[in-house]
Amino acid sequence: MFDLISRQKMPENIFKLKCNLMQLISKTHPETDLSTVEGAIHFAYNAHYGQFRKSGEEYITHPLAVAEILAQQGFETVSIVTAILHDTIEDTYVEYDDIKKHFGLKIAKLVEGVSKLGKIKYAHIQMQQAENIRKLLLAMSEDIRVLLVKLADRIHNMRTINNIQDERKRRRIAKETLEIYSTLAERMGMRQFKEELQDLSFQVLFPDIFDSIKNRLLLLSKKGSPSVDMIKKDMSSIMEKCSIDAKISGRLKSIYSIWGKMQKKKTTFEQLSDILAFRIIVPKIEDCYRVIGALHLHKKFIPGTFKDYISIPKENGYRSLHTVIIDDNFQRIEVQIRTEAMHDIAEFGVASHWSYKQNKSLDSINEISQFKWINQLIEMLKDTKNPKEFLESAKLEMYNDKIFCFTPNGSLISLPKGATAIDFAFAIHSDLGLHCSKALINGKSVKITSRLQSGDQVEIVPDFSLLVNKSWEKLTVTSKARNAIRKFLKQLKHNCRSNIGRILLIKYLKEKNKAYSKENIHLILKHFNINSLAEFLYFVGIQKIQRQHITNCIENMKPDKAFLLLGMNEDV
Structure with a gap:
């Protein structure tokens, strides 16, 4: 067994990945103590030594890629170190105490949290998926960084999914990614994560449609770049006329979002007009409303498209003003107007709250109000036992x-x-x-x-x-309403069966000239080795305990001296 923390020589390609990651971290977190990161890289390299991915690459390339995804988003050291170590407990000889010894309790708990989301063997894929999601939600409620690492892990796995030969497995993973992980990324306000997960999944599930839209976007990008510049110039002119200091940027929408619009509007790509999205970033909140007034004054806009997410933010903390205007060429243009702080949250979600912006530690990200929906979701789902119902409830709340x-x-x-x-x-x-x-x-x-x-x-x-x-x-x-209704109806049905059981038991006792008394009930429960009268009556009501067995018990009952001394607490 290797010394887990030793600095043994790495192959050139792994060493290069290590250097690139540390340079990236130095850029986003200049104050970071890189010795911890370097120690984690060598720890993971030694632990995964001799393991390979389906592509044939050394396994360590995967956790390093996951860490790089988080570093690119500006996440702090704890999340990045967790990403580097995230597969060590599940896939190697490394144990929880090893990580705790070298990297401390916080990182050990996070790595363990990610590891608990590992593979679960069930006969039915739906049960496995439901249990995976349940565990993910529970882990999220403990520390949101578990989800962040899992999202980055899923992004890299989706980037390399073509190394999986089984097409059905690829499609199953892509469907789960689209339905669960991209939606969670959206709820976290992480636009870049969301859009990449959506596009990668869509490419697996509908490759022909994906390629068709991609090619048309490339063609449009080549032909239409002056159009984007002209629109920016036009908007800048409006801002100057109104003395508004603004930064304006434009982009083509993601492939999956364009497909979604085509489906929603039942139209073709050629007929789709609003595939351009522009952002106008201004210094202050009041400037946002000045911008919307200026645009609507100088351009026609589509009625019903104005949305004020500043007054009423989305649950993930997203704040912006939205509108769709029509340019001089009768092209629909979606415009989002926000401040720099709002833009950070819109692009990076939870990352925007982290210490790299505030120069201080934030140990409990779950205290941020817009992420309390996680605990609310856990509360709604805790009574749902059926895997199908659980998946339905989770998707209802997230979608x-x-x-x-x-x-x-x-x-x-x-x-x-x-x-x-x-x-x-x-x-x-x-x-x-x-x-x-x-x-x-x-x-x-x-x-x-x-x-x-x-x-x-x-x-x-x-x-x-x-x-x-x-x-x-x-x-x-809502899952809260559905689960509460189901729970009530199940309890109502249970009580009904118990009442039937009580009526039947009274009948059986009467047939044998025995009273429905505490002493006789005690003897019957003792005979069937059941402690709860309610449970026994339910079993009688559903005929799990047969009449013949009960009447045989009644015929052979003898007084219980212990009962006469102790009595019976449960009400009959």
């Missing part, structure tokens, strides 16, 4: 665009698009959801199944003599 409604006292409630007043009621409290009878939307009485719109003021009118309707499950869109 949907949000609307914002208000309670009568002005509290803001965030819900997915398509949410009903039932979802609103459950968002406030489960008891209110279970007994809601009608709603007042903007003062008007409506059915509880009515769909909500952003800005609605909603008041729920409960009726505690009513119970949840089974049909509500299909009418709700």
Whole structure:
């Protein structure tokens, strides 16, 4: 076994990767003590020595690539060292205590957290995926950096996915990446991670469509670069006229986002007009509103496209003003207007909060308000046992665009698009959801199944003599509402079976001239070796315990002296 921390000589290609990574870290974190990073690289190199990837490359190239992805985004040393070491516990002889000894408790816990997200063997792929996602969400709730390393790990694996020969496996990984990991990146506000994961997945799942859009974008880029410059010049002229200091940049949208627009609008690439996106960055918040006024004054804009994410930010902390204007060539142009600070959050999400900008440590990133949705998601999912239901609930919470409604006292409630007043009621409290009878939307009485719109003021009118309707499950869109309804209906069904069991047991005792008494119940439970009366009655109700077995027990019952001394606590 190698000395884990020794500085043994590396092959030239690995040494070059090491130097490139350390130079990158020095650039983004000049204050970093590179000895810790270098120690982690040698530790991982020794641990993975003799291991190779499917491409034939030495395995150490993978954790170094993952660390480089995080370094490019400006993440701090702890995350980068965790990335370098992230596969050592799972794939080598290295143990938790080895990492704790050399790199401290914090990094050891993070590496262990990433390792727990490793391979799980199940007979059914859906159970495996559900368990992987459950563990990922739980690990995220402990420390968000576990997710950051996992996202970077998935990006590099997707970049090299063609080394996997099995096409079905490639497609399964790509589908999971698109459905789960890119969506989590979006929820983290990490645009670059999100778009790369989307495009890499899309390329695997729909290679012909991907290549077609890519080629057309390349052609458009060659022909249309003057167009981008002309639009920038035109916008700059407007800003100068209005005495607004602004930085303007333009780009083509990502391949996957263009495909999404084509699907949503049911149009071809040639018919799609808004494939250009421009950003206008200004010094102060009030300048953002001056820019939107100037653009709308000098250009036509598409009604309904103005969105104010400054007044009401997205849950991931994203803040900007959005609008779509029409240029002189009748081309639709999407414009995002924000400050420099907003731009950092829009591009880098959680990375923008890290110490490289603030020159101080931030140990609990989970305290940042826009990432508390992770713990809320965990709370919603904790009662979901069925793998299919779990996946459905996770995707419901992560996918949907949000609307914002208000309670009568002005509290803001965030819900997915398509949410009903039932979802609103459950968002406030489960008891209110279970007994809601009608709603007042903007003062008007409506059915509880009515769909909500952003800005609605909603008041729920409960009726505690009513119970949840089974049909509500299909009418709700939030996992909290669906899970609460399912849980209530299951408990209702369980109680019904238990009541049937109680009626049957009373009947069997009466047939044998025995009383439904605490002493007799105690003897019966003792005979069947069951401690809980409720559990026993449920088993009788579903006929898991047969009539003949119960009547045989009743016929052979004898008084229990111990019971006469101790009594029985459970109510019969």
